[in-house]
Amino acid sequence: xxxxxxxxxxxxxxxxxxxxxxxxxxxxxxxxxxxxxxxxxxxxxxxxxxxxxxxxxxxxxxxxxxxxxxxxxxxxxxxxxxxxxxxxxxxxxxxxxxxxxxxxxxxxxxxxxxxxxxxxxxxxxxxxxxxxxxxxxxxxxxxxxxxxxxxxxxxxxxxxxxxxxxxxxxxxxxxxxxxxxxxxxxxxxxxxxxxxxxxxxxxxxxxxxxxxxxxxxxxxxxxxxxxxxxxxxxxxxxxxxxxxxxxxxxxxxxxxxxxxxxxxxxxxxxxxxxxxxxxxxxxxxxxxxxxxxxxxxxxxxxxxxxxxxxxxxxxxxxxxxxxxxxxxxxxxxxxxxxxxxxxxxxxxxxxxxxxxxxxxxxxxxxxxxxxxxxxxxxxxxxxxxxxxxxxxxxxxxxxxxxxxxxxxxxxxxxxxxxxxxxx
Amino acid sequence: xxxxxxxxxxxxxxxxxxxxxxxxxxxxxxxxxxxxxxxxxxxxxxxxxxxxxxxxxxxxxxxxxxxxxxxxxxxxxxxxxxxxxxxxxxxxxxxxxxxxxxxxxxxxxxxxxxxxxxxxxxxxxxxxxxxxxxxxxxxxxxxxxxxxxxxxxxxx
Numbered sequence: 198x199x200x201x202x203x204x205x206x207x208x209x210x211x212x213x214x215x216x217x218x219x220x221x222x223x224x225x226x227x228x229x230x231x232x233x234x235x236x237x238x239x240x241x242x243x244x245x246x247x248x249x250x251x252x253x254x255x256x257x258x259x260x261x262x263x264x265x266x267x268x269x270x271x272x273x274x275x276x277x278x279x280x281x282x283x284x285x286x287x288x289x290x291x292x293x294x295x296x297x298x299x300x301x302x303x304x305x306x307x308x309x310x311x312x313x314x315x316x317x318x319x320x321x322x323x324x325x326x327x328x329x330x331x332x333x334x335x336x337x338x339x340x341x342x343x344x345x346x347x348x349x350x351x352x353x354x355x356x357x358x359x360x361x362x363x364x365x366x367x368x369x370x371x372x373x374x375x376x377x378x379x380x381x382x383x384x385x386x387x388x389x390x391x392x393x394x395x396x397x398x399x400x401x402x403x404x405x406x407x408x409x410x411x412x413x414x415x416x417x418x419x420x421x422x423x424x425x426x427x428x429x430x431x432x433x434x435x436x437x438x439x440x441x442x443x444x445x446x447x448x449x450x451x452x453x454x455x456x457x458x459x460x461x462x463x464x465x466x467x468x469x470x471x472x473x474x475x476x477x478x479x480x481x482x483x484x485x486x487x488x489x490x491x492x493x494x495x496x497x498x499x500x501x502x503x504x505x506x507x508x509x510x511x512x513x514x515x516x517x518x519x520x521x522x523x524x525x526x527x528x529x530x531x532x533x534x535x536x537x538x539x540x541x542x543x544x545x546x547x548x549x550x551x552x553x554x555x556x557x558x559x560x561x562x563x564x565x566x567x568x569x570x571x572x573x574x575x576x577x578x579x580x581x582x583x584x585x586x587x588x589x590x591x592x593x594x595x596x597x598x599x600x601x602x603x604x605x606x607x608x609x610x611x612x613x614x615x616x617x618x619x620x
Numbered sequence: 621x622x623x624x625x626x627x628x629x630x631x632x633x634x635x636x637x638x639x640x641x642x643x644x645x646x647x648x649x650x651x652x653x654x655x656x657x658x659x660x661x662x663x664x665x666x667x668x669x670x671x672x673x674x675x676x677x678x679x680x681x682x683x684x685x686x687x688x689x690x691x692x693x694x695x696x697x698x699x700x701x702x703x704x705x706x707x708x709x710x711x712x713x714x715x716x717x718x719x720x721x722x723x724x725x726x727x728x729x730x731x732x733x734x735x736x737x738x739x740x741x742x743x744x745x746x747x748x749x750x751x752x753x754x755x756x757x758x759x760x761x762x763x764x765x766x767x768x769x770x771x772x773x774x775x776x
Contacts, residue, residue, distance in 0.1 A: 555638065557686035559660045560629075563749060567625055576661045589661040589684055614622065618629045619687075 225250040236569030244595030256502035286501035295425040303450040303484040308416040309339040311435035311450035316343035318460040326352030328380040335388040335582040364391040364540035375407040386418035390579040391540025392548030421546040443503035447496035457483030464489040519547035547596035558590040568611035627745035637687030642697035646680040655762030666762040674705040693759030
């Protein structure tokens with residue numbers, strides 16, 4: 198990586214080289230061009246939510262200024278145009294993630310809602326007392342709590358696959374948890390707190406070998422690298438648009454078509470029915486079966502624009518850029534006195550959680566904020582994994598496609614100020 | 621460039637954060653409560669020993685949190701010893717207002733000894749950091765819950 202120009206050379210195979218111009222990408226994100234407390238903003242809280250490129254903002258404005266109406270209902274021109282734009286996003290999502298059909302793409306409010314839909318619609322129909330669900334030790338609360346609620350309601354059993362002291366997922370130990378009682382594996386693809394990339398293809402294959410279904414929480418994965426639904430042969434995959442440079446309020450539940458159609462609806466209402474009388478209601482097939490009520494139309498179109506944006510840059514180019522940043526930041530942070538990186542798995546996404554001797558993460562966050570650096574501090578909605586490492590909180594720098602090595606230098610300098618205060 | 625930070629992280633506060641006073645379990649506690657700040661995972665237990673006249677004979681705490689919440693708890697336990705329940709409540713109310721409003725005369729509101737007021741004023745820098753007010757007040761909320769006979773308090 199050439200640190201002075203923030204340009205990363207990316208090599209594809211042996212012959213072709215693409216240049217990833219991070220400055221040009223930064224220019225697409227209006228929010229990045231600002232100072233906080235008189236310092237240039239360094240945004241390293243992408244794991245919580247990523248910023249939006251002009252292309253997303255424009256697409257959302259544009260639909261509201263030109264074609265906006267409710268979808269799936271009207272015969273008038275605007276409704277037809279809105280419906281077309283909204284449904285086109287389903288196709289984009291299907292192509293981006295190589296789903297077999299756009300009928301497998303259910304729009305929902307975000308990753309959390311998507312997991313809850315599966316817990317409610319799939320869990321209550323297909324699971325019963327004594328059935329086991331396997332999760333990992335590093336799940337976000339959103340992939341723990343819905344299953345606990347299901348456990349308390351119908352008596353399923355939750356099993357937890359362990360990790361080692363570096364945060365590596367222990368595939369062998371996971372396999373030992375699987376049995377004919379296992380009905381579902383619900384696993385994160387990338388740990389939001391540690392950055393660990395779970396060998397998810399193996400996890401899914403082993404689940405299937407034991408006759409279990411697999412749900413993957415991709416909220417921290419899809420923005421860092423290419424994900425192929427058919428290659429993974431995954432049963433359910435969920436993610437949120439807002440971590441993928443799209444708007445909040447929209448996300449995706451991918452589900453295999455025949456599986457989705459075997460599930461009862463999660464919410465009842467308009468748009469999810471084919472006919473309603475007071476005696477009997479016929480439900481739509483997936484995906485509309487799970488989309489009761491007026492959906493997040495503008496947000497869906499924003500998500501579509503985000504996917505177009507990422508497509509144009511190339512997800513593999515983004516992965517390579519972020520890998521460079523991760524590598525550089527790991528090296529620089531490792532040299533900071535008294536700093537310890539929590540989560541040093543051999544395969545990691547661009548997320549670094551760290552603690553500092555004698556300084557609480559909250560104090561780190563407050564001090565470096567005044568230097569313009571935004572990180573997340575706390576337990577990252579993953580308290581069990583914090584407990585696993587015997588800590589209450591970490592500071593987490595999570596990188597995105599617009600971050601630069603120079604920004605990493607700013608973070609390291611700001612951590613020097615933390616040391617000045619805390620000695 | 622870090623004036624607000626220096627105001628917040630004064631040497632006295634850093635010292636209490638590093639070496640909290642009365643950081644122990646109080647076996648003879650007449651009341652106690654758990655305080656929890658779900659935002660950052662800070663957790664405290666505050667122990668109070670009140671005599672028959674409602675005077676706080678001993679105050680102690682345990683738990684973990686950031687420099688601000690630990691320092692505030694530590695200083696609180698020192699301040700509370702010898703105060704009545706009513707004085708403690710008044711101090712809490714005055715301290716809370718000091719942390720959340722711009723120019724608040726804590727000395728007049730607390731009606732308490734100058735030493736207590738001076739100690740509380742050391743935490744007034746938190747006013748410039750609205751998200752950290754909960755850190756500074758967690759111990760006091762927990763103390764308030766303890767004297768009122770509540771088991772748990774959350775600053776969410």
